[in-house]
Amino acid sequence: MAQTLTIAHLTDVHLGPIAGFTARxxxxxxxxxxxxxxxxxxxxxxRDVLDRIVADLAAxxxxxxAVTGDLTNIGLPQEHINALTWLxxxxxxxxxxxxxxxxxIYSRLGRDPGTARWAAYMASDVPGARHADHGETFPFxxxxxxxxxxxVNSAVPTPPLVALGRVGAAQIARLATILERLGRAxxxxxxxxxxxxxxxxxxxxxxxxxxxxxxxxxxxxxxELVIHGHNHRNMLAWCRTTAGGKVAVVGAPSxxxxxxxxxxxxxxxxLYRIAGPPWTIELTGRGLExxxxxxxxxxxxxxx
Ligand SMILES: [Fe+2]
Ligand SMILES: [Fe+2]
Numbered sequence: 001m002a003q004t005l006t007i008a009h010l011t012d013v014h015l016g017p018i019a020g021f022t023a024r025x026x027x028x029x030x031x032x033x034x035x036x037x038x039x040x041x042x043x044x045x046x047r048d049v050l051d052r053i054v055a056d057l058a059a060x061x062x063x064x065x066a067v068t069g070d071l072t073n074i075g076l077p078q079e080h081i082n083a084l085t086w087l088x089x090x091x092x093x094x095x096x097x098x099x100x101x102x103x104x105i106y107s108r109l110g111r112d113p114g115t116a117r118w119a120a121y122m123a124s125d126v127p128g129a130r131h132a133d134h135g136e137t138f139p140f141x142x143x144x145x146x147x148x149x150x151x152v153n154s155a156v157p158t159p160p161l162v163a164l165g166r167v168g169a170a171q172i173a174r175l176a177t178i179l180e181r182l183g184r185a186x187x188x189x190x191x192x193x194x195x196x197x198x199x200x201x202x203x204x205x206x207x208x209x210x211x212x213x214x215x216x217x218x219x220x221x222x223x224e225l226v227i228h229g230h231n232h233r234n235m236l237a238w239c240r241t242t243a244g245g246k247v248a249v250v251g252a253p254s255x256x257x258x259x260x261x262x263x264x265x266x267x268x269x270x271l272y273r274i275a276g277p278p279w280t281i282e283l284t285g286r287g288l289e290x291x292x293x294x295x296x297x298x299x300x301x302x303x304x
Pocket of ligand 1: 012231
């Protein structure tokens with residue numbers, strides 16, 4: 001019998017305030033990021049807006065929540081600790097999956113565990129580990145009935161004013177094996193990544209440098225849905241597969257933006273109702289239509 005699963009997608013919450021920015025962590029990149037947060041982000045991403053989005057999301061009772069990175073601003077240990085507290089409020093690790101964004105892996109942290117503090121939220125579960133089949137953290141695979149959540153990490157430390165991402169050849173090779181294996185098992189493959197995964201989807205120095213190689217793997221092995229953040233925009237693209245299919249690639253805006261900022265859409269999250277096989281995907285966007293307004297349904301459409 002066909003099953004229906006609902007997965008919520010939240011991204012780029014950029015939690016404030018920035019705490020623990022001590023001399024030990026001072027460098028030019030973090031100083032610029034801190035100044036930007038003080039001047040812009042602190043006011044644009046107020047916590048009460050995110051709290052209302054999360055309450056609305058909880059009322060929809062999704063089966064799982066995917067958070068695609070940029071939980072923090074300048075990737076400090078205290079921000080990772082605060083983000084872990086926020087994640088725990090969102091739900092237990094079995095119900096929430098997370099991948100890091102470029103603001104979470106921002107600049108080198110030495111021996112500090114950094115985003116590894118979120119390990120419970122970004123590790124393969126027991127059935128998924130069979131598919132992931134490797135000692136590395138990424139991609140992780142979490143099995144949710146007929147749906148596999150495949151978490152890819154695109155975040156790497158970068159120089160000042162650079163927000164690019166890199167998946168890396170080794171992770172792309174592991175991803176290819178995972179997609180191939182799960183495709184053969186007729187599982188719904190939901191891939192999470194922070195940066196938009198296709199070539200030309202982000203500006204230079206903000207883009208995924210190995211998007212070409214990743215796109216080739218998606219085209220060759222397919223997936224049922226890819227969701228991402230990073231651009232803080234509503235995005236929908238299709239990746240054509242060599243088998244003649246196409247993969248929906250959907251980007252969501254920040255779930256925390258409370259007021260006009262760089263012409264980005266206001267706070268929003270997406271809900272995916274997945275039914276099948278044969279698979280159908282219904283996308284519902286909920287969020288703010290205007291600053292201070294109620295959270296309403298913004299969009300509803302079928303992706304397949
Ligand atoms: Fe972001
Ligand atoms: Fe980002």
